Amino acid sequence: MTIAHKNLASGRWAEMTLAEQMANVGSEVERTISWRNKGNGEYSRLAFERALELLDLTIKSQQNIRLKELVRLRELLADHFAFDNEYSSTDESWQKYFYAFNYLARANA
Secondary structure: OOOOOHHHHOOHHHHOOHHHHHHHHHHHHHHHHHHHHOOOHHHHHHHHHHHHHHHHHHHHHOOOOOHHHHHHHHHHHHHHHHOOOOOOOOHHHHHHHHHHHHHHHHHOO
């Protein structure tokens, strides 16, 4: 897989707050949902890969803080967007989940 966020992967990501990181992951999740709803599976898949990439950077930058939650989040996202959605999550539930981080990131800016 090609690294889409080279600048962030080189260290800038770790300088962001967790809220900012999660808001950026949420932006890619929102793009995943939007492209899927528009019937563009390829763009949706690419956005999902970028979301996972950002989430992986978040996991690496947290130094064992919230690791369990972040790894579980990754599992649930993969289940919803790439597998059988055994946990029955919805697009709306993901939008609500990430909206809170968006709000927090902007409130602290």
